[in-house]
Amino acid sequence: MSRQALGRGFDTLIPKEIDDSILEEDKHRVQKLLIADIVPNPAQPRREAENDLVELIASVKRHGILQPIIVIRHDGKYRIVAGERRWRAAKAAGHKNIPAIVRSLEELEQLEFSLIENIQRIDLSPLEQALAVSKLQQQFSLKLDEIAQKLGKAPSTLSNLTRLLELPEAAMTALRKGKISEGHARAILALNRLQEKQSELLHCILNNGWTVRQAEQFVVAAKRGADLAQAKAKTAQISPLTKKLEAKLKTAVRIKHTAKGGQLIIQFKDDNELAQIAKKIGA
Template identity: 40%
Template structure:
């Protein structure tokens, strides 16, 4: 089966990002630990400050007040608790890898990759942090920020979908080219982009986490907008599973159910881990998947709803 993970990371996009100036995360961590053991004040990253001009490719320390968010940052929501945890880690170990920035007007810089680290550094009380200066096109700014967030799984499904769309728009790319840029399968990008077809209220629920991507795809599989709204309300009101939502969607398309009255919800008596496995398969494949049996023996049924859907599934399993 084709892997859904990234085929490249920031190092592939920025081959000089750690080689110049003798920088490596391991060396920085060792330096920071040595300073701590020696009872010396620990710098923001363990790197020595530099008075070198702020040239392209240079590592320097910059005031956090001079760092501005990437105008093409795909992420709009930051978990405050996660930032506090990262801030505690920064207090203890410093910033292991410089924040990637681009020169802006005056003395300021745009954050290209590392906004979470910058926010956490502010919470930790740091006034200066290490940065690496690079120059990017608008397309590359978005691409780098998108890859960093995807690698850390920091984007909600809607943010990821909007980022793919923006990358396609800025770079004049098709889905295949976009997927290649960020190291994803084309089907992953295609599935994400489908979420942008949801009406605004459903997109807000997706961003808030009250609606999962699997639920959203079940809603999108319903033929008419009125039935989609009914299914959405049922998901929110009753908290039904993705599998139940998919079954209801299929019944609605056949005209066998209207959801004008609540249907009886039957309890799923299968092993919780088995249900979890089924949910993961649904999320990964982006379609209805049914597991029957147990961990020792059973069957898997994978549904498709169009020729395009069948081609997409084929590529997931057999694309090299």
């Protein structure tokens, strides 16, 4: 059935910004349900206090619920399968209803079976596998270790797989079209805190035909350069303080940063000079 055939009112049921992870056929099943008619899943032990949802509540107030929750019918109500945080945030934000997709238990079982079967297909690309794992997480609120157990894989394997979904859009498109390999993609991911370098690396891979090894060498050099720049910035900040301390104490002073803080090293020639330094700092 076409979207137009459903009537003008159908558009009011589906926010235009609905998350792209929803399948096209699912968009036509979105309906608004009263929040009061929805109950959480008692089998989901994790509960978050309202103050843990502050950011999500603020987002819901500004933009509404962008991705429908998944529910099943249960004892005259609707029980949440996936999306409890969104439901709680909408409730706290004062919303009366929420977009939802109602599924049957049989449909959920079949969908779960299909997704697991798809992940295990040999011809499925790593990105397609990552999307399938992500959908299992979203549709069934499954943790990675639970999915790993169903698939007979190590949780770390799935964790590394789903990280592909964190790629910049351009890199994800290149991976999907086969223009870069999974190895290239992982090299790009290693620069997740250096977005400009990610773009530069992708350009070199696509235009210069770089191998995975060349991409990894670029990553090492880029990180080394970033660490050096950070160290220089720290030195620039410390230098004036060092000079001020040396002027006050009349001796050489060194400030050294460590993983857990740092050290202030004060040099002295003998016990007499140490006593003078102690006096100056009020010891």
